[in-house]
Amino acid sequence: MVSKQNAVIEQELLDDYRVGDFFIETPYRTILGKGVFMQVPSEEDHEKQMVELPKKVALTLKKAKEQGHPYPIVTGAVPFDSSKKACLHVPNSVHFSPSFQKEGRGQVSSAPVAVNELISVPSPEYYMKGVEQGIEKIRSGELDKIVISRSLELSLTESVDIPQLLHNLAYQNKHGYTFATDIASEEQRTTLIGASPELLVSRQGMHAIANPLAGSRPRSKDPVEDQRRAKELLSSPKDLYEHAVVVENVANALSPFLKNMEVPEKPSLVTTETMWHLSTVVKGELLDTEISSFDLAAALQPTPAVCGSPTEKARQAISEIEPFDRGFFTGMVGWCDAEGNGEWVVTIRCAEANGHSLRLFAGAGIVGESKPEEELAETGAKFQTMLRAMGINTEQFKDI
Template sequence: MQSINKQQDEFFDNKISCFFTKDYHLFAHDLAETISLPAIDQTTLNQKIQECFAHLVDQEEANPILVGAIPFDTTKPSSLNFYRQHRKQNSTSAASADALSPLQLKNKKQVIESQHFGKAVESAIEAFSSRSLEKIVLSQAVDFELLDSQKPADLASTLSAQNPYAYTFVVPVDQDSYLLGASPELLISKRNQAIRSNPLAGSRPRSKDAAINDLRTSELQASTKDLYEHQIVVDNILQNLDPLCQELEVSKQPEILETTTMLHLSSVFQGTLKDQDLNALNVALSLHPTPAVCGSPTNLAKQFILQHEGYDREYYAGLVGWMDAHGNGEWVVTIRCGLLSGQSIRLYAGAGIVMGSDAEMEWNETEAKMQTMLKTLNASIDAR
């Protein structure tokens, strides 16, 4: 596989972070410090972030940036990396998708079996009747072994080439592990007082056949279940963003966002913050976790997930992104992602459960999303 370039390989040897979009590629290097405080205590976290930036800004020729990840459960430690240097450049393809070598995987192991997932769906539907729950997002995870060791730089190149319109990230977390992925979902972008959010909820697999895609698009736009699921997410973000904004607009109706392998119902929020000093991570945490990855009401859905899902999501369905010393930045929802640890990788996928959900269909949706991540990694599985 062709790495981004020799210099960037050296950066990754020193725990570089990267964050790619269709508009820019951001590289952060010369790691200074990592904050592992739980994000649930925002006051303490903000104070520590300010201290780290103040220390780095005072250093000669410093160009500091924070790149990191917040777990789904904000009572767990974060992984916020502060770098002395970063550079941001226009997006350029490191390699064409056709030129990439496949990522060879073996020994697939289900972390969550379909039977367990199905029982959790049944329990969720029962909870809708007995409690004031509207939606619960349930997920599965799969572990693979790697046939060959992988450089994070090469995986960043693959992720970006395979899905150039996603938000691609490779970020060191927890000792020698890397969180990597290509998320389609922008939680918040902040530049001065201007903010933007692009929540997704409700989806169908994308086909290579245009006629089938047209049919599935029509199904999504007419689906009571999917439109209801999407509206829950939109209402939640509106409720949380509106108090922070002096102006806020949202799409009148959801549009279709296409990724390499999925079709999503998509809405766009654009607004102006009342307080320019409110930083991008603060705004992102005010929205986390959204009903798109947790459920509604948030606290009840989160409690259900922690009790019934059957494994620790860690950074999956959390936040990943960057922020500069002025509080500007972008944070995305940590989906279409994996956790690389030595010679193994864990991949994740989830589905929104509402009244009327069918366990088999929801499992199939998670399987389709799992295939999305495998395709995004240009992966092939050794069945021997």
């Protein structure tokens, strides 16, 4: 069954979500995919995984249509490491509705999640040493920017109520991208869930939009201090440089696919419940009707906003500095239909949920002027998106 715009309201789609489904709510639409009609096959040669994936996505959509699917779309997630296997499939049924993010939405009440144990990987001290390593690589001329991240591993007293967590994230994330998708392996079922503020790229008809974010400040509960931080961010040489590196990279990556590109000279501000971000909206027209949203996303992933610059050197440095596998964190999650339309979101402000365990992620962009203690505080603020949605009181934990 396929229901088009206006057939089902957004709240019903959110209520109808079950673990294992694909769900995404954007400022423009809500999509719920159920079941698996066809998997996008992975590439046996890991080195060619990302190179071949756009072709495999296009072929899977074509096959699904030939086999009678009334409206095939590919949904799911792609990991940060381009050599790792993506989790992409065509759902059996796809339901669309307009987004009601900007309209009133009542807060979902739920009991706070009880935490047995919370471990920071790496420890805060080790993370700051990693930031120092990144700064050294930048000052030596090896890198222009690098993103250093850390994770929080939570052990809970009860299994994660994923549908409830998704409701809470959707309530809090009225202007971003709320998502949940299955990233099950052969060993266990795991849900990737989050509320990202960052659009990697969208394609509608012949028009494409990318919205890189880089340069951040934690929000303050004090309105005066909150506005001071916003103004400071907008004039910060360090953050403006970090942002400029990302925007230049995004524009260069999209230039082979787009014409009449619009790249604003100065960034603007966007806000979430927990953070201020520098934002630039890059627009353009497709050079060819065959270019899909997934083609564009694959060309962009990963941007310096989540990796660094130059990309391959930064990615190698990340593998040396970070003592954990990012998995799908800082990858991309989204959808692409047979006409090439779609939306792909940078997978940040997210967690991997499995039974009694949750693994949260947060990173910070490092440039030559970065200070380790400030970057640690930034990652702690970014964790709050997921922690607040779970009702977790973080005061009892020193490692956040």
